[in-house]
Amino acid sequence: METPPPWRVLEFYSGIGGMRYSLASSGVRAEVVEAFDINDVANDVYEHNFGHRPCQGNIQTLTAGDLDKYKAHAWLLSPPCQPYTRQGLQKHSADARAFSFIKILNLMQNMSFPPQMLFVENVVGFEVSDTHDQLLAVLSTLSFNTQEFILSPLQFGVPYSRPRYFCLAKQESMCFPNPSVNDKLLRTPTCLTLNTTRTQNSYDQNEDDLEVVCNPIRNFLEAQSIGDKESSAIISDFKEADGCTPIETASHDYTVPLSLIERWGNAMDIVYPESKRCCCFTKSYYRYVKGTGSVLVTSKVRLFSFLSSVPVFSFFAPLTLWCHLIIFTIPYFVIMFFKL
Structure with a gap:
């Protein structure tokens, strides 16, 4: 039996490539035929990791004919969340x-070859x-079935x-x-990493329940302590030119000042x-303290001989919490740009 060709995928608002990374990790036979993003720094990171630079420009200038030429089976969309x-x-x-x-x-609604599948992500x-109402109205007009979820990483451990x-969304x-869950919005389903006797329609589990089954943060750290001189592990996801970050550099960059x-x-x-x-990390993390993300107690140090040990707080480099593996890297010139 002849193997069907891979899905052709368009990636809108591609950012640094999280959607593409997840698509590749899923094992689905798919080919991203084009990505779109207006941010040049995000496109630098995307190109660095995938060898393809997204189409950079205003999506509002696209036409139905522009999108038809890709004949994409699936679209991945993560539109701006600020509204x-x-x-x-x-x-809105x-x-x-x-x-x-x-x-x-x-x-x-004006395409000759509209997608057969959509995946849309946004904030709660x-x-x-x-805008959500408009999304569902268009999908209904084009004979799509939808399944909607509010999901948290906590549910995946x-x-x-x-x-x-x-x-x-899939065409009918x-x-x-x-x-059975078509055209429904399911809020806070049960933890997806456990065998549970809960019924399929039981969606009342709160985040406190989910914490019980989560892995500890230490499982996602690349070094147990910034003060651990014996550790050869890399603390940060961000790599320097030689592909690794020394412990001393990580300590300087990520330790929260006393x-x-x-x-x-x-x-x-x-x-x-x-x-x-830990709390959600925002764009303002590292620049502002309140409500932008958690800080991690990484070790204790003795400041002076007559003082007791005090905890050392560190900022996260959260790529591993997003489950992006060590092979996902940031270009050196991008790191230097943000250090200036």
Whole structure:
């Protein structure tokens, strides 16, 4: 029997390539035929890891004909989240950052070769927006079935509290393995890493329950302690030109200054290697303390002989918590740019 060709995939808002990395890790036979992102630094990282530079420009300039030429089976979309975040203005489709996604939805209705499958990711809050309503309306018009979820890494045993909205959509001619949840939004399903006697429609498990079955943070660290001179493990995901980061460099770059702890310690979300959760990391992590992500107690040091040991706090380099393996790297010139 002849092997069918791989799926042709378009990746919108590709960023540094998280969607593509996950697609490759899934084992699905698929080929990303094009990616789109407007951010040049993100595209640098994407190109560094995948050998392909995304199409850089405003998605709003695309036409139905532009997308038809790819004849893609599947689209991956992670549109800007700012219009829907709790801390934002929540302008939804009236926010200019939502316009490109709405443009894509409109283009789908005018294509000769629309996709057969969609995967959409966004923040919690998107599911109650008018943009979400437009998404479902377009998918219904084009005869798609949908399955929607609010999922967190905690459900997969990863100690990272980051609930997100996901929409899976397939044309009606393609069946989901579990059609009983078609056209439903499932919130906080049970932990997906356990054999459980819960019924399929039991979705009342909270994050405290999920922490019990999570792996500890130490399982995701590349060194147990910044002060551990004997460790040959690499502390940071970020690599220098020779492919590794010395312990001394990592200590300097990621140790939280004592002055910052003294001033803002009460506002920090502090976790330990044995902790089974940490908070979501935001774009402002490392620059602001409150509400931007957790800090990790990595070791204890004695500042002076007459003082007791005090904990050393470190910033995360969170690629491993996102389950991106060590082969995913950041170009050296990008690291230097952000150090300046």
